[in-house]
Amino acid sequence: MLIYICYPKCTTCQKAQKWLDDHGVAYTLRHIKEDKPSYEELTEWYAQSGLPLRKFFNTSGLLYKSLALKDRLPAMTEEEMLRLLATDGMLVKRPLLIGEDFVLVGFKEAEWQAKI
Numbered sequence: 001m002l003i004y005i006c007y008p009k010c011t012t013c014q015k016a017q018k019w020l021d022d023h024g025v026a027y028t029l030r031h032i033k034e035d036k037p038s039y040e041e042l043t044e045w046y047a048q049s050g051l052p053l054r055k056f057f058n059t060s061g062l063l064y065k066s067l068a069l070k071d072r073l074p075a076m077t078e079e080e081m082l083r084l085l086a087t088d089g090m091l092v093k094r095p096l097l098i099g100e101d102f103v104l105v106g107f108k109e110a111e112w113q114a115k116i
Contacts, residue, residue, distance in 0.1 A: 002027040002116075005037065005096040007089070016095045016107035025116055027097075036089035037096075042082050044095070049103035054079050056105060058093045 004020060004027040006013035020027055037045070046053055054073060058064055069091075073081065085091050097104040102115050 003030055003096075003100065004028065004097040005030045005032050005092075007032050007086060008017075008027055008093050010094060012107050013095045016097075016112070019109060019112065020097075021106070023116065032089035032092060032094055032096075034089075037092060039082055039086040042085050042092075045098060045103045046078075046082065049105060051103075051105060053078055056093055057081075058091055061090055063088060063090050 004017065006017060006029070008014070008031065009067065017029075042056065046056060047113065049055075057069065057073070059070070064070075069084075076084070093105050095107055097115075099115065104112060104115060
């Protein structure tokens with residue numbers, strides 16, 4: 001079963017969820033603000049994704065900007081970044097789609113189509 005992690009008010013998340021529903025994909029919905037990803041989950045997903053850790057940050061979010069993370073991230077270790085991401089779901093780029101052997105960050109229809 002896939003885990004779909006989103007923020008329901010996010011228009012990109014709404015598009016991604018509609019895409020999943022339109023394609024008959026079964027998933028478990030998880031609200032990123034109410035049930036934020038843990039350090040352990042983020043560590044696992046980061047390793048599984050093969051993506052740079054910076055791709056997990058919601059760079060257009062207000063919290064990212066207010067914490068001046070654009071300037072701070074380059075000096076942070078991976079562990080510090082993962083711990084920071086685990087403090088608030090709104091720092092995490094969304095939507096996330098977690099499968100048994102893949103992690104998709106953000107919604108790119110072609111990428112999702114290729115994995116599902």
